[in-house]
Amino acid sequence: MSNNPGIVLGCHLSAAKGFAAMGRTATSIGANTFAFFTRNPRGGNAKAIDKEDVAKLQAHMDANGFGKLVAHAPYTLNLCSAKPDVVDFARRAMAEDLQRMELLPHNYYNFHPGSHVGQGADAGIDLICAGLDQAYEPGMKTTVLLETMAGKGSEVGRTFEELARIMERCRCGNMLGVCLDTCHVWDGGYDIRENLEEVLSEFDRIIGLERLKALHLNDSKNPRGSHKDRHEKIGKGHLGIQAFEQVVCNPKLCDLPMILETPNELDGYAAEIDLLRRLHQEGVR
DSSP: SSHHHHHHHHOOOOOOTTTHHHHHHHHHTTTTOEESSSSSSTOOOOOOOOHHHHHHHHHHHHHHOOOOEEOOOOOTTOOOOSHHHHHHHHHHHHHHHHHTTTSSOOOOOEEEOOOOOTSHHHHHHHHHHHHHHHOOTTOOOEEEEEOOOOOOBBSSSSSHHHHHHHHHOTTTGGEEEEEEEEHHHTTTTOOTTOOOHHHHHHHHTTTGGEEEEEHHHHHHHHSSTTOOEHHHHHHHHSSSSHHHHHHOOOOTTTOOEEEEEESSSSHHHHHHHHHHHHHHHHOOH
8 A cells, every 4th residue: 555545534433442542543454534433322421531542642643644533423412303302412412522522623523413203304404403503612623514314214414405404594504514425325316326526516506515524435235215324335335336436536525534434343444445545546646
């Protein structure tokens, strides 16, 4: 593998052993970014942060040319639930997570917008905006990313239009960005395999490409438009390897941090990172 990594690429890592350990693990598999859950992915209280551990990670990142990190909110965080106690937890957890992210400034905090659970998309979007505005404080150095969703059940964020409506309605909307998940947009009906440029043009028209801040790279177990959200290893699903070659070589995308969430262990992630780096290097020659 070349000493010039070319793209900012990593995967989701366990935070169980702390921040510095995640940095070392990332480097050991050829990554120069990573994602991590800010607390248990199924919810609950967050572990206390060791500021010395965070400082060690920052030093490691500076020494090894890391790009921005893409932290992930827990899956149970639902700002637009029909249950007030679930909304209350989501707002408190997000506010706490954003305060903790300030210890690693200028990185990203990604979350699933939520499921409106029968209330309707408009009501869901109103609740999401209220939660974001409550959690986000002026002067914060973390950019909150709305993740593109597959449209399973009553998920909000299944279209670029729904994400744009959230950004437009929030008082903090100018501080929000988008994380595009390749499996999710494919399952949501966007043909990034055959028509990537057209999809990006649509994103630009509706949201603005300057708001696209990160990518989740996942193949899909299902055909386009299935609305099922089942990730597959790179090149092993319905998107196929050519789709990812297009993504990592596209000048509109290749400078963004790219996070793998494929069904892999560390050795599998290392192999996919190497594959994607080679595809990028070969494609931009």
